Amino acid sequence: MTSVDRTGSVKTVAADGVLERLRVRIRAFAASRVGMDAADDLTQDVLLLLVTKYPDKTELEDLVPLAIRIVQFKMSSFTRKRVRRGEHVQPDFDTVVATRQSDDQWADPESQAERRQLRARFRQAVRQLDGRCRNVFRLKLEGRSFAEIRTEMGAPSINAVYLWDHRCRHKLKALLEEAGGR
Amino acid sequence: MTDQTREDARMLVGGHATRTLAPEERRALYAAALEDDQLFAELVDEQPLYDLLEDRDLRLDLAADLKETPRGRVLAWRLPQWQIAVPLAAAATLVIAAGVVLLQPPSTPGGGADSTLADDTARPVDLEPAELTPEQPGPERQLAVLDLPALIATADAVPGGSELQIESGDSGFRASTSSKSVGDSPAPSSGLAITIAPVEGGDVLLVGIADDGTAVQLYPERVRAAESLPPGGQVRVTPRNLDGRRLVSVRLLVLPPGVDIADDDAVRDAFANGAVTVLERRLSR
Numbered sequence: 012m013t014s015v016d017r018t019g020s021v022k023t024v025a026a027d028g029v030l031e032r033l034r035v036r037i038r039a040f041a042a043s044r045v046g047m048d049a050a051d052d053l054t055q056d057v058l059l060l061l062v063t064k065y066p067d068k069t070e071l072e073d074l075v076p077l078a079i080r081i082v083q084f085k086m087s088s089f090t091r092k093r094v095r096r097g098e099h100v101q102p103d104f105d106t107v108v109a110t111r112q113s114d115d116q117w118a119d120p121e122s123q124a125e126r127r128q129l130r131a132r133f134r135q136a137v138r139q140l141d142g143r144c145r146n147v148f149r150l151k152l153e154g155r156s157f158a159e160i161r162t163e164m165g166a167p168s169i170n171a172v173y174l175w176d177h178r179c180r181h182k183l184k185a186l187l188e189e190a191g192g193r
Numbered sequence: 194m195t196d197q198t199r200e201d202a203r204m205l206v207g208g209h210a211t212r213t214l215a216p217e218e219r220r221a222l223y224a225a226a227l228e229d230d231q232l233f234a235e236l237v238d239e240q241p242l243y244d245l246l247e248d249r250d251l252r253l254d255l256a257a258d259l260k261e262t263p264r265g266r267v268l269a270w271r272l273p274q275w276q277i278a279v280p281l282a283a284a285a286t287l288v289i290a291a292g293v294v295l296l297q298p299p300s301t302p303g304g305g306a307d308s309t310l311a312d313d314t315a316r317p318v319d320l321e322p323a324e325l326t327p328e329q330p331g332p333e334r335q336l337a338v339l340d341l342p343a344l345i346a347t348a349d350a351v352p353g354g355s356e357l358q359i360e361s362g363d364s365g366f367r368a369s370t371s372s373k374s375v376g377d378s379p380a381p382s383s384g385l386a387i388t389i390a391p392v393e394g395g396d397v398l399l400v401g402i403a404d405d406g407t408a409v410q411l412y413p414e415r416v417r418a419a420e421s422l423p424p425g426g427q428v429r430v431t432p433r434n435l436d437g438r439r440l441v442s443v444r445l446l447v448l449p450p451g452v453d454i455a456d457d458d459a460v461r462d463a464f465a466n467g468a469v470t471v472l473e474r475r476l477s478r
Contacts, residue, residue, distance in 0.1 A: 029227065036226070036233040043234070072216075075223035079233075083240035129245055137255055143456065149259035151211040152252045158215065173204035178458060180207035 029071050033078050034058055040082065045089055053089060057081045091121065128191070136186035144179035147172070199229055206235050210243040211252070403438035 037057055041050035060081055061074065068074050140148055143164075150160045161172045202225030208214040214222065226233045246252055449468045452459045463469050 032227045036230060039230045040234050040237060043230075071223050071227070072220055075226060075236075079226075079236050079240055080244075083237050086237070125241075126245065129241055130251070133242065133245060134255060134258070138258055140259065145259050148211075149256045151208065151213045152246075152256035152259070154252070155213070156215050157208060157213060157218065160213075170204075173201075175456075176207040177204045 029069075029074050030058065030061065033061075033074065037078065037082055041086065044086060049089065053082075053085050056085055087122075132187055132190040135190045136183055139186050140179065140183065143175055144182055147175050147179050148183070151176070199225055199232065202226070202229075203232060203235075206232070206239060209236060210239050210246050212246070401440040404441050405438055407438070 034054060038050050038054040041053045045053065057078060061068070061078060065074075065077060068077055137148060146164060147160060150163055155163065157169055157172050157176070160166070161169050164172070166172045166175070202222050205214060205218050205222040208218065209222065222232075222236075226236050448460065448463055452463045452468075460469075
């Protein structure tokens with residue numbers, strides 16, 4: 012059994028301590044973006060969701076991406092609430108997940124608009140990639156693994172592919188910023 | 194976690210949103226993110242993109258976009274920026290024997306290079322762009338579009354740069370910083386044959402300077418994974434995208450061994466280090 016107190020501390024953690032380490036990371040991340048006071052609340056919210064709604068998720072591969080998704084969602088909601096003073100109604104995370112799974116994605120109009128903008132900016136940025144980055148990114152989008160990309164592009168090692176992709180990601184980020192930021 | 198492990202994991206972030214990671218890579222990334230605030234933050238910031246690319250149709254749609262050649266692949270910049278500089282020291286250690294031979298128009302199949310200039314031992318290899326694809330093994334890569342104006346500006350800063358001439362030698366042509374001119378050659382009307390016999394050297398990029406000061410990339414149009422140039426031989430290129438302009442000179446950029454011409458960063462570094470050799474041949478009317 013796992014529980015979370017008011018400060019977000021996990022009383023009984025999963026065997027490998029994943030939740031406790033997640034708590035530390037989430038709190039640090041939230042504090043860096045929204046301040047310490049809000050960070051504690053946000054951390055608690057995220058962990059409560061993880062513990063109460065997703066008790067079956069105990070593996071690192073499941074918990075970390077789920078926690079990241081919830082954190083990003085909570086942070087986004089928090090920012091909107093702060094902007095729209097007096098409005099404190101936000102859709103439940105479960106509802107968001109459920110609507111995405113039902114293919115009625117981003118039902119919230121504001122999220123829909125953000126998604127449309129991101130989609131347009133991303134497409135514009137991707138189209139500007141050239142040379143090796145263009146090929147690496149194309150192969151990734153086609154579903155190839157890094158090992159397959161290595162073979163396809165004749166890279167001397169998989170580390171070379173990691174390095175290419177790392178550099179290309181930075182280029183893409185720069186292009187995204189030029190296209191309006193992310 | 195060691196710094197090395199953290200850095201290794203950081204290299205995997207780009208594969209997260211595109212669902213590129215293998216199970217072991219994914220586990221390594223998440224494990225590292227659990228221990229590292231910055232990496233964790235990177236993944237949170239990547240989440241909107243992750244959500245966007247959840248749509249497989251969109252991923253495939255974007256991939257199809259990327260199969261098309263981007264616009265503006267012709268490199269063009271003003272001539273004054275081409276103040277070619279080559280370190281004098283390069284002359285002593287030059288290991289490239291390269292020649293640029295003018296070709297009579299395409300009525301001379303198989304090259305038609307001037308036999309007094311071409312390297313007799315060179316193996317003719319026809320790399321006319323239209324014929325590039327089928328013969329050579331290995332996956333094809335697109336040539337990076339380099340920011341050449343910026344690179345040339347860097348080359349300007351190299352001291353001792355006098356224009357490099359190309360002289361006839363035992364093995365094709367030997368480049369030196371001699372002030373002796375080898376004279377002008379007639380400008381091609383439709384094709385160039387280039388005899389290149391590198392003893393040692395890296396990827397090569399050939400550009401033509403037009404009479405209005407702009408430049409067009411002549412060779413290669415595409416490069417291959419293993420090499421962009423045959424080990425020695427003759428290549429034929431057909432100047433394209435001239436749009437009525439006339440070529441007044443051709444310049445051959447020779448990268449150091451190990452520098453991949455498709456790797457913009459590496460090429461930029463080579464220019465910054467003065468390690469790129471530039472050979473020029475002026476063409477007469």
